[in-house]
Amino acid sequence: MREKREYILLTFQTTSEAMAMERYCGKREIPGRLIPVPGEVSAGCGLAWRIPAEEFPVYETAIRDSGILPENRVRLRL
Amino acid sequence: MIYLDNAATSFYRPPGVERAVVEALRTLGNSGRGAHEPTLGASRLIYGAREQLARLFHAPDASRIAFTCNATEALNTALLGLFSPGDHIITTVSEHNSVLRPLYEMEGRGIAVTHLAVDEAGRLLYDKLEESRTEHTRAVVVTHASNLTGNVTDLGRVSEFAGKYGLLLIVDAAQTAGVLPIDVEKYNIDVLCFTGHKGLMGPQGTGGLYVRPGLSVRPLKTGGSGSHSYDRHHPSVMPEALEAGTLNGHGIAGLSAALSFIEEAGVTELHEKALGLARRFAEGAGNIRGVRLYGDYAAAERAAIVTLNIGGEDSAAVCDWLWEHYGICVRGGAHCAPLLHRALKTGTQGAVRFSFSCYNTKEEVEVALRAVRKLSE
Structure with a gap:
């Protein structure tokens, strides 16, 4: 059984917003990557930015400053 | 071509x-x-x-x-x-x-x-x-x-x-x-x-x-x-x-x-080249007897398009002749712009449209002018 870890998932209404977040985080070296939205999360565009939960507080302000408004923010063990 | x-x-x-x-x-x-x-x-x-x-x-x-x-x-x-x-x-x-x-x-x-x-x-x-x-x-x-x-x-x-x-x-x-x-x-x-x-x-x-x-x-x-x-x-x-x-x-x-x-x-740089070629062609073609240009060539801002007719020649026939004898690709007919053709009174004849890009050359313009001159004789 694989070891699960806690993550924060940010979901988006559109693929464009997900792409914009990926571009934004990549430029600022904010950790994480795009993943398909798990079924248990109310899905937006089908993509979510996944960031380890313990690292999220460090980057929360930077992510908010992107101006990209996530559709939803959830904490999950994946 | x-x-x-x-x-x-x-x-x-x-x-x-x-x-x-x-x-x-x-x-x-x-x-x-x-x-x-x-x-x-x-x-x-x-x-x-x-x-x-x-x-x-x-x-x-x-x-x-x-x-x-x-x-x-x-x-x-x-x-x-x-x-x-x-x-x-x-x-x-x-x-x-x-x-x-x-x-x-x-x-x-x-x-x-x-x-x-x-x-x-x-x-x-x-x-x-x-x-x-x-x-x-x-x-x-x-x-x-x-x-x-x-x-x-x-x-x-x-x-x-x-x-x-x-x-x-x-x-x-x-x-x-x-x-x-x-x-x-x-x-x-x-x-x-x-x-x-x-x-x-x-x-x-x-x-x-x-x-x-x-x-x-x-x-x-x-x-x-x-x-x-x-x-x-x-x-x-x-x-x-x-x-x-x-x-x-x-x-x-x-x-x-x-x-x-x-x-x-640069958009402007690319367009200046194409428009320069179009103006060169329009100036030359406008001086050929029997050629009629359509459009406002005095305007500072234009698309690189020169549209003309040669006497009463059908525009489709002119296009075909230009292709057959000179390998020149242009468009005749109505250009999907029926109301403007009617306004310019070219509804039946259509018109021959030469449209230029940054990849065209002065030499190509000269060949096109030679062809139009020849056809006007």
Whole structure:
């Protein structure tokens, strides 16, 4: 059984917003990557930015400053 | 072969375009359909192209650019998606059938349309805008440049009129995207429709529209969006709101490469070269006996289009002769601009359109002039 870890998932209404977040985080070296939205999360565009939960507080302000408004923010063990 | 039919479609393209399409065919998945690397590659590429187009048109946000398969689809989306019975629209006789035909259809459904007239050089009679307006007028739909005469619309003037009465401004940039600087914010353009394969020099099957933030357009098509799959309704958020089904990722890859080339070379610089060749040709052709030019050649701003007739010769016959004897590719006939042909009294004869790009040369212009001279003898 694989070891699960806690993550924060940010979901988006559109693929464009997900792409914009990926571009934004990549430029600022904010950790994480795009993943398909798990079924248990109310899905937006089908993509979510996944960031380890313990690292999220460090980057929360930077992510908010992107101006990209996530559709939803959830904490999950994946 | 001498290709002077760039107003129909570009033929010589930046070298990166072909490479980008081939690379896309080899590597891209379906944009917005999952998160494995090929699909993310497609999503990244398409998002990058939206950003490039937003920069080109001075759009405030890349998400306001939706892709379509051509300018016609973009115009149909805008026209059929914004108006209701009882509305009145002002357009012009300079429009292409991609504007005229949807509007004719809409007239059958209770939408009134007024066509602004032109003078003998095909210049729009802007003074008649005021008298064209009614209490039900909701929009002005105008081409940025005539595909027949190359005359450029004074967007500042039309924008001022639209702004004065709170009308929507919808611009057909089929002949000007990538050719003339376009600033949607400066001119308060509500919807800008463009194609990817003419001045933008990308592959056919690409195009799109910019929609001003806050403006909602009913979609022309609904269906697969890759998102909100259990919702009965198509997503209403741009750009997915106006994009149903798989996008032309391979074509958009080529378009993105063309946009990179244009960004580096400069829209104005590329156009100056093409327009210089067009002016050289117009000057030479205008001095040939029996040749009649159509359009306003004194205007400072023009598309690189020169349209003419030689005596009473049928335009299609002239085109065929130019191809057969000189390998010159030009377009005759009606150019899908029936109202402007009628206004210029070329409805039967049509006209021969020479359209230039940055890839044409002075030598090609000289050959074309020699051919027209020969045919005029």
